[in-house]
Amino acid sequence: MSTQPSQQDWQRRSLNAVWHPCTQMARAAVVPPLPIARGEGPWLHDYEGRRYFDANSSWWVNLFGHSDEGIKDAIKQQLDTLAHVMLAGCTHAPAVELAEKLSALTGGALGHTFFASDGASAVEIALKMSFHSWRNRGLEAKREFVCLRHGYHGETIGALAVTDVAVFRDAYAPLLMPSHVVDSPDSRLGADSEARALAALRGVLEARRGHIAALIVEPLVQCAAGMVMHEPSYLRAVRALCDEFEVHLIADEIAVGCGRTGTFFAFEQALASAGPPQAGETPSGGGARTRASGGARLVGWPDFITLSKGISGGTLPLSLVLTTESVFQSFWSDEVARGFLHSHSYTGNALACAAANAVLDRFANQQVLENNREQARWLQNAFAPLHSDARVEHLRQRGMILAFDVRADLVGERFAERFHLAAREQALLIRPIGRTVYLMPPYLVDEPTARFLAHAVTQTLNEVLSHAA
Numbered sequence: 001m002s003t004q005p006s007q008q009d010w011q012r013r014s015l016n017a018v019w020h021p022c023t024q025m026a027r028a029a030v031v032p033p034l035p036i037a038r039g040e041g042p043w044l045h046d047y048e049g050r051r052y053f054d055a056n057s058s059w060w061v062n063l064f065g066h067s068d069e070g071i072k073d074a075i076k077q078q079l080d081t082l083a084h085v086m087l088a089g090c091t092h093a094p095a096v097e098l099a100e101k102l103s104a105l106t107g108g109a110l111g112h113t114f115f116a117s118d119g120a121s122a123v124e125i126a127l128k129m130s131f132h133s134w135r136n137r138g139l140e141a142k143r144e145f146v147c148l149r150h151g152y153h154g155e156t157i158g159a160l161a162v163t164d165v166a167v168f169r170d171a172y173a174p175l176l177m178p179s180h181v182v183d184s185p186d187s188r189l190g191a192d193s194e195a196r197a198l199a200a201l202r203g204v205l206e207a208r209r210g211h212i213a214a215l216i217v218e219p220l221v222q223c224a225a226g227m228v229m230h231e232p233s234y235l236r237a238v239r240a241l242c243d244e245f246e247v248h249l250i251a252d253e254i255a256v257g258c259g260r261t262g263t264f265f266a267f268e269q270a271l272a273s274a275g276p277p278q279a280g281e282t283p284s285g286g287g288a289r290t291r292a293s294g295g296a297r298l299v300g301w302p303d304f305i306t307l308s309k310g311i312s313g314g315t316l317p318l319s320l321v322l323t324t325e326s327v328f329q330s331f332w333s334d335e336v337a338r339g340f341l342h343s344h345s346y347t348g349n350a351l352a353c354a355a356a357n358a359v360l361d362r363f364a365n366q367q368v369l370e371n372n373r374e375q376a377r378w379l380q381n382a383f384a385p386l387h388s389d390a391r392v393e394h395l396r397q398r399g400m401i402l403a404f405d406v407r408a409d410l411v412g413e414r415f416a417e418r419f420h421l422a423a424r425e426q427a428l429l430i431r432p433i434g435r436t437v438y439l440m441p442p443y444l445v446d447e448p449t450a451r452f453l454a455h456a457v458t459q460t461l462n463e464v465l466s467h468a469a
């Protein structure tokens with residue numbers, strides 16, 4: 001009888017051969033990684049017959065659960081046809097269809113899609129494209145970027161330069177281009193937090209007038225910062241400021257896109273109450289085009305939207321940057337060097353695009369956003385008792401993201417790690433950020449599931465805080 005490798009075998013072999021991301025490996029030797037044998041729906045199964053609810057959607061990438069039949073079928077069909085071909089000099093149906101669908105989702109305002117493979121490279125692309133677009137228009141001085149306090153945009157050198165999360169950034173600070181970090185709005189800090197953040201932004205835009213290429217923001221929720229939330233009104237004001245100072249607005253929707261916050265793009269919530277004419281109602285082009293032609297100042301779409309994570313439903317790496325006709329036109333030329341010459345080997349991978357098309361078809365045909373609103377309400381109701389839990393602060397929610405902070409004086413040492421380990425005993429896979437506990441579950445929450453999640457989180461809290469230092 002052949003013996004399969006055990007849970008412990010995989011742990012030992014992984015520690016020998018795999019350098020795990022976002023991990024101090026010396027600590028991993030003490031707290032080894034959890035070997036996962038398979039995934040099904042919201043559940044991840046280990047090698048010893050235990051299962052865990054994937055409360056963080058495998059780093060925010062999963063939308064409809066693991067091993068989703070529709071997405072699997074789309075990938076299998078594509079695999080039998082064409083797995084990959086380079087997107088320079090060639091094109092293929094899955095990429096074309098995906099770009100067309102995304103354009104339609106913005107009412108044509110962001111009608112051009114540039115593909116890449118992971119989130120950080122999409123951010124790199126948006127930064128480079130913004131700078132190059134201004135340069136092509138003779139505005140070479142516009143080469144500086146503004147980002148928000150505690151914002152996160154990925155960990156390659158360019159993306160890290162507009163990321164303000166100390167643990168990712170500090171070691172590499174000497175390598176990074178300087179950028180302007182301004183206060184971010186944070187609903188936990190009271191009503192005037194938004195006004196202060198906007199004043200700080202205006203200050204930088206005024207001081208560096210003519211030098212700023214773009215502002216990059218995570219609309220509605222700064223996820224890696226610890227699910228820091230703000231209102232759509234902030235985004236509207238930001239759009240207006242970017243118009244006033246002729247600065248591109250990059251909406252990094254890598255985490256918050258794909259229905260996570262209640263609309264397909266989080267930024268749509270800023271458009272919705274902007275008053276007529278709304279972007280989706282503009283016959284061809286939308287607000288961005290109107291601005292570019294020097295017309296009325298509408299509250300329009302961002303100049304760039306980055307997407308990744310959920311776009312392939314958690315199956316294959318894919319990222320993309322959507323942009324406007326105006327940016328696209330600034331590269332249109334007989335000169336090669338005025339083109340956008342950026343590329344990655346797997347740019348627009350056909351398998352990943354097929355998965356993404358299946359994801360978008362789901363949104364088009366199956367009332368995903370309506371269902372999410374119901375699921376979000378179940379989560380809200382199930383977690384409501386935490387509002388009166390003295391150990392907990394700032395219980396907050398935006399769509400399918402729910403978070404709270406555990407009081408600083410209660411958490412003790414290594415809170416996130418202890419919480420993560422204790423939660424496994426409750427069949428819950430969850431990784432707090434510092435003392436912020438959050439859920440970003442697959443869109444598979446029914447009422448009993450919401451109650452299970454609230455129960456498991458509360459039990460874990462009881463367990464962890466009773467042993468706190």
Ligand SMILES: *Cc1c(COP(=O)(O)O)cnc(C)c1O
Pocket residue numbers: 118119120121123152153154155218223224252253254255256308309
């Ligand atoms: C995850 C994330 C990124 C980086 O994406 P990767 O695929 O991990 O490189 C960028 N921006 C935001 C907002 C993210 O959440």
